[in-house]
Amino acid sequence: MRAVTEMAASTTLPAAGTMFDVERIRKDFPVLRQLVHGKPLVYLDNAATSQKPKAVVETMERYYLTGNSNVHRGIHLLSERATEAFEGARAKAARFFNVGDVREIVFVRGATEGINLVAHSFAGPRLAAGDEVLISEMEHHSNIVPWQIVCRQTGALLRVVPINDDGELRVDEYERLLSPKTRLVSITHVSNALGTINPVKQLIEMAHERGVPVLIDGAQAAPHLPVDVQALDCDFYVCSGHKLFGPTGIGVVFGKARHLEAMPPYQGGGDMILSVTFEKTIYNEAPLKFEAGTPHIAGAIGLGAAIDYLGSIGLDRIAAYESDLLVYATDAISTIPGIRIIGTAKEKASILSFVLDDVHAHDIGTILDQEGIAIRTGHHCAQPVLQRFGVPATARVSIAFYNTRDEVDALVKAIYRATELFG
């Protein structure tokens, strides 16, 4: 726990003039104003999905009520507007991740589909028997299973970088496992089960020194940290819109232009072609080459609105506020007898996973729910990392910038209640 506290000490809080007005921010999220089992909702399951600001919902509603039309095909005004809004959202996503060329942003359903796209179209054709793909022990199932599938198809091997007892990636082991056989590294930016922030810039540099491309799973990082893909120099970066305060069913893949150009399509259909005859089809250029069929237009536009909303607050300020709240929560939870925090990395974001000696995670979840507090319990789609810590399930608190210290206090009180009930 000391490590986490030390991190807090080095965090600069917003200056007095730019004080983070969380009560004002909460007004932008109508869903937060409700009672659950007669208690004010305390939503601490943001790593599963985040809530949506009014601006996102209204933007999508406006599109459906006044602008609905298909993109990239109509000559009529509504189609032109829809295309403009859809491509405008792509430009917003590009700016959000500091992408140099807007054509390097591909819309997908979410981070999972993004990883599958890269596994199928980028890794698949490059892998041969005996080649290796390198992931880490703290990956979400979505950054494990697509690689297992492509490895099985190609005869390549999946190698796993271990983590230490604090839940930090073993960089020495990473270096050792980066071999002449490594064809691709795919690592999470922030662990969904532990909250660990990986030193991705360093990991990318080390891989690039050996000519190995790197995919970064940003599903849990993008909502909490400023991400600059040019500074990171990653080859691919994926994220989900619904964790980024946008709608479900939309996400983005950043891919370096030279990779996207060289990759074969992921799915076939409309929009991804330039011309089709039964003898020969000419594919469209990236990113449309990877966007077969009518896309989730409203989703992309909604994601654009979420990005605008985040921009109006500033990811730097969000990160500073959340970091302070995470330390506050960690310190408060640490006082509960019999608690063990799973994931005590020096660098953490948003997530606080724990187990209690005498109360199973599911029972904690039910008891907290009765107090209006929503958390996730279980294996968080990251079974290997829980096995690493010898626990079948944890209770996971995941905070967002609309959470407050009062909510953390309510959480701690409810956990005490659970220990009393089982005492």
Add this chain to the structure above:
Amino acid sequence: MSDLRELYQEVILDHNKRPQNFRTLESANRTAEGYNPLCGDQITVYLLVEDQVIKEVAFQGSGCAISKASASMMTTVVKGKTAADAERLFKTFHRMVTADPDTASDPEAIGKLAAFAGVREFPVRVKCATLPWHTLHAALEGKAHIASTE
């Protein structure tokens, strides 16, 4: 809190803390493993069945208070019963934790398992209570492999 007390009856908390027959069974001739993929609860049920009668029963595994207490109480009630009686009890139990309270079944048959009646107010926890029974069912059917509540 009152709703929680309905769910976490004293007898459930006791069985969670001091589960009965919580061990492996060397002499078992029927074994099945149950797994709830949603939450990771895992249980192994061991049976010694002779002449269609459950002579010995034990369990191992990890899970929440509801699943552990349910497994523990299940072992205490099915020991000595015929396989057919145990299956009938499973059906009665299942009805109790899933059905409308007004249609809930016969208190005589259910006996001390009535402590789990509160589970029906917590739909997401029904699978916790029934996982041990699904696994018992799989063992009786001779399906050695994983029983899922899905």
